Amino acid sequence: MGNLIWTIAGSDAGGGAGIQADIKAAQSFGVHACSVITALTAQNSMGVEEINGVAIKVIESQLDALEQDVQPKVIKIGMLANEQQVEFIANTLKRYKTTWQTPPVVVYDPVAVASSGDSLTEEDILPAIKTHLLPQVDVITPNTQETQILTGVYLIGPSAVQDAAKAFNELGVPTVLIKGGHWDYPKGYCIDYGAHQGEEYWLGNKAINTPHSHGTGCSFASSVAANLAKDYPLKDAFILAKAYINQGLKHATRFGQGIGPVAHCGFPHDINDYPEVIEADSWLGQELDLEMGSEQVSARDFAKIETRNLGIYPVVDSVDWIERCLKAGIKTIQLRIKDSSDADLEEKIATAITLGKKYDARLFINDYWQLAIKHGAYGIHLGQEDISVANLAEIKQAGIRLGVSTHGFYEMLRAHNYRPSYLAFGAIYPTTTKDMTGQIQGLEKLKHFVPLMHDYPVVAIGGIDLNRAEEVAKTGVGSIAVVRAITEAADPEAAIVELESVLK
Template sequence: SENQVIPVDLYLSLAKQVTLLTPNLQELQTLTSGNHNQGNGDHGTLVNLSQLINTNILLTGGDNQSSLSVDWLAAHNIAHTSLYHQEQLFGFKASSVDTFHNHGTGCTLSSAIATAMALGHPLLDAIVIAKAYVHRGLECSFGLGKGPGVLARNGWPNDMRYFPEIIMPEYPKLAVNSQLVFAKVSQPLQVYTVTQSLDVLEQVLMAGARTVQLRIKTPKNVEQLEQDIQRAVVLGEKYQAQVFINDHWQLAIKHCAFGVHLGQEDILQADLTQIAAAGLALGLSSHGYFEMLLVQQLSPSYLAIGHIFATPTKEMPSQPQGLVKLARYCRLLKGRLPLVAIGGINQDNLAQVKETQVDDIAVVRGIELAAEPGRSWQALQQTWQALI
């Protein structure tokens, strides 16, 4: 019957079968009323409940009576997501929308998350997409009959002002480092060669490339690694090119490289203050909406987005992004910073990649494994420049 009260234990039992719960504060308090191991404060309660029922929980902040609203996610075992973004507490901060017409906000949020996941977006991406969708819906909400009206349905969100700011309490240095200034790229990246081979690096520079990245993931030894980085920097000076060093930021600073490229995991370990103080440029990797929104807060010199197509170059937890997603990423961030597509790009798909409006492309295997890397780079570069 309508008046029947469903026991909390039954709710919790059912919750273990789902990917995400989206309670507000009152609902969270009800769900944890019989749990005596709640932790300290709302965040502790949230994290403990997430671990207890083995699922993700998004505590919605729409009930806050302030100019800002923060939703908190206790992340747990999310598919196709970096291990560094597992078992974390994330905040999604946005301005509150002052409107009387907010009927169905919670239902719309959860439905939008489920829809984004059904379209192939992992949970963290789905949450920020849904948050933007609801935010815009609230701004454009309208009345129907008596009482609170409904949210507008405005389609896919493509405006940054609707997307939330991401907070990572476990890594407060990200917030501090968001005030740092990194060097800008001095010329367009265009066809950006990424290689572990100094021979390949030199050949593409001789062929005319003016941006390259030395990516040595498994160095033979520390001495050889430093020699290779030093030689790459010297080659960059010789050909007046922008040489980025992947991961090894200390040696990049020591030998005055043009820039450093870091992955999502590396950001949390590197000293970004030292990199900025040394006057280096900073390139960052991303694999979807969540990671893009997280690292663009640092105002990097460029943002690499991948992997676009399936590639054996590197084992990744994320799935191929594809061209539809890439086009949406570009529409969202275009003009804010240079955007670079990477992963499985070659002559056969170059025109399709160009149509997404991405600024530049990074190529690994298509150049590194070519019989003549310099000519391979030239062919890709000529095609890329000719495409409109």
């Protein structure tokens, strides 16, 4: 069930961590959390006084009741109080993974030490975790201390963080998200690391100085679990969980006489709460000594567009369609020719650019940035993969506007690094013009994307026709990119008028 997770964890009498934090975090992302309680902790804002482990029979009865009724896509594991609980939960997860029609994704927050510094588990629990539990875990979310305890790798630098992730892989965990809240490297910054399916993700922001951080680990892992349950890709679940914690730390206050809990404030809609996606050529990337993945030449702060409302934005593959749309009054348009071996490619691009100038339109060339510069295009549109190989400094120097495709929140933040002229977000719906398997964003994500990126002209793209345009326009986007809605219309000129009226 996509809007439901299970959390198997301890109860915090003070309400700041454990099951209580898990439920609040999941609800902030619109996900319902069912709970299986493993321990009743007697704790408050000043510390943990007692841990009362729940009997295996009681845990089993909770799990059986849930399994009969609601099988989730994601199960989040928190505190397990003793070796017997670890072995039981591990065996239960193994059964779920082999007997359920859809095996659950298991997210594990290896709760060993509370934010207050109190130990939350028995010392002899570690061998059982490594031997039995970790092989059933899909995503682990340790802090630096928990990473060092479980892997034996001391995190003295970025390469050690990567080594620790590999150590977790060898212990049977395929996806690793290491939280850097206690790392302080570079000094004054919080750096988080993710490794997933052969890709690495580094996120960073200035450290948020507050003593009130109780429950951050539980809330982070539950945020990841909630977004994975909604079929968000791991990199988006990672970045949203990080933004959620940053937001919560900024709003955290004291309850009681000791450490206050992280605040639960709903979906993070302030871009200032989001971390930076760290790339090798950035300041943080250089501090971390990250290897350059390409010969990329970077730049930022590209030429502005005079309006945030670009209107209906046809993406077409021929000069004839360029001219027909411009004659019909279109003011923003893109030429996308997929065949780079086209013998007349340069001539077509040059002709399209001339037409754009003739009709005083914002004409963007897809991909072919060298030719766009050569012939003085208004703008260039690049995909995420193209950012890594294009000479962005040359594009900026030419004064040409830059539009960038984004598919989700991680790519949104990566594109934001360059401060382009506009951002395109999609695919909103399935489309036949391009294989977007696994990248369908939907209206819900678009509704979050628009307020986050309010400083940019925002373009919604992917599978949008006249029937869908109205609901897309209600999100507040300033532009809707269309392909078949015009090129396959019985009367393209009439379709343009109808689409423009919906957006206005």
